[in-house]
Amino acid sequence: MKVAREIKNMGSKIRGMRLLLAVVFLLAAAQLSYSGKPAPPPSQQASPLQDVNEAVFALCNALKSLLPVVAMLMIVFGAVVYAAGQIMGAETRARANVWATAAVTGALVAMLIATVAPAVLSMMVPGVQCDVFAP
Numbered sequence: 493m494k495v496a497r498e499i500k501n502m503g504s505k506i507r508g509m510r511l512l513l514a515v516v517f518l519l520a521a522a523q524l525s526y527s528g529k530p531a532p533p534p535s536q537q538a539s540p541l542q543d544v545n546e547a548v549f550a551l552c553n554a555l556k557s558l559l560p561v562v563a564m565l566m567i568v569f570g571a572v573v574y575a576a577g578q579i580m581g582a583e584t585r586a587r588a589n590v591w592a593t594a595a596v597t598g599a600l601v602a603m604l605i606a607t608v609a610p611a612v613l614s615m616m617v618p619g620v621q622c623d624v625f626a627p
Contacts, residue, residue, distance in 0.1 A: 509569065544617065552620065559605055560603065563598075563599040566595045567596060570595030573595065
């Protein structure tokens, strides 16, 4: 009975963390999409190719800035879940180990994407200078 209550409490905490992360991602996406400049008149609008280059450049910058932060949060989350699981029963400890492993694996995948994606985007759209080491 006690283990079931602990699992239920942990499940509600996980749902709360998911909601918090969703809000953070939505706020970050809104901040990235807002440029603060009004739209140019139709006679001065850029060509579609320029729009694609700007979109790929914005995507590259978003990947380089957001994914390392997300990876670090996932590592911290995995550590907290692992530590919390160690003080609970055997079944909950096993589930916490699986969740912590999944969080750390997700962090590694995020870092891999953040490392490889700029080079892939630069190859796909040659006009975009999207380098991992660019300032």
